[in-house]
Amino acid sequence: DTEVTQTPKHLVMGMTNKKSLKCEQHMGHRAMYWYKQKAKKPPELMFVYSYEKLSINESVPSRFSPECPNSSLLNLHLHALQPEDSALYLCASSQDPTSDEQFFGPGTRLTVL
Amino acid sequence: GQQLNQSPQSMFIQEGEDVSMNCTSSSIFNTWLWYKQEPGEGPVLLIALYKAGELTSNGRLTAQFGITRKDSFLNISASIPSDVGIYFCAGQRTSGTYKYIFGTGTRLKVLA
Numbered sequence: 098d099t100e101v102t103q104t105p106k107h108l109v110m111g112m113t114n115k116k117s118l119k120c121e122q123h124m125g126h127r128a129m130y131w132y133k134q135k136a137k138k139p140p141e142l143m144f145v146y147s148y149e150k151l152s153i154n155e156s157v158p159s160r161f162s163p164e165c166p167n168s169s170l171l172n173l174h175l176h177a178l179q180p181e182d183s184a185l186y187l188c189a190s191s192q193d194p195t196s197d198e199q200f201f202g203p204g205t206r207l208t209v210l
Numbered sequence: 211g212q213q214l215n216q217s218p219q220s221m222f223i224q225e226g227e228d229v230s231m232n233c234t235s236s237s238i239f240n241t242w243l244w245y246k247q248e249p250g251e252g253p254v255l256l257i258a259l260y261k262a263g264e265l266t267s268n269g270r271l272t273a274q275f276g277i278t279r280k281d282s283f284l285n286i287s288a289s290i291p292s293d294v295g296i297y298f299c300a301g302q303r304t305s306g307t308y309k310y311i312f313g314t315g316t317r318l319k320v321l322a
Contacts, residue, residue: 101252103252137315138314138315139312139313139314139315140253140298140312141312142309142310145309153309187252189252197243197258197260197302198243198258199243199255199300199310200255201245201252201253201254201255202252203250203251203252204250204251204252206250
């Protein structure tokens with residue numbers, strides 16, 4: 098298995114909802130990432146997990162809460178989001194903290210109403 | 211967040227033509243990656259570059275790590291309709307720090 102999978106593919110939520118995005122990889126990668134991508138813009142790093150521990154938080158608002166239950170899974174819990182949080186949320190992984198090649202999943206298209 | 215300057219911003223070319231795009235920065239980078247992203251999908255890694263002056267090919271794609279370490283180039287030869295998409299460069303200043311800075315993207319359209 099050489100891919101990163103993400104679910105759901107699309108998500109529509111209200112500002113009072115709580116939802117979660119899921120990411121999974123079975124390549125044995127030990128670093129996993131969350132990116133946010135607005136339309137026609139490049140991806141922007143949100144969080145980095147290294148060996149299941151949060152190593153980088155790019156000053157992301159607390160309404161986004163990441164979780165890494167094990168080495169294959171990465172979640173992003175969403176609560177009280179704003180319409181401007183609507184974007185494509187991308188998960189990526191790399192072999193280990195020293196590996197330079199990041200592989201992306203297909204993304205979750207999030208719309209906040 | 212910080213972005214790398216990527217040019218051109220968009221290109222409309224005829225099928226069969228060669229394509230060139232570049233990514234520039236005022237800072238030195240240790241690693242360059244080139245990605246292609248199609249609508250509604252995540253970026254797909256095309257080529258990774260690790261040394262100044264390095265020239266690497268992947269099929270019809272060739273990328274180069276600039277000698278000054280402040281730029282990188284991607285060439286696509288004999289373009290085909292499925293080359294359509296947005297091409298992003300991504301640079302890493304310090305190896306192993308996970309943090310890549312992405313270019314602004316080059317949107318490529320190929321006319322059959």
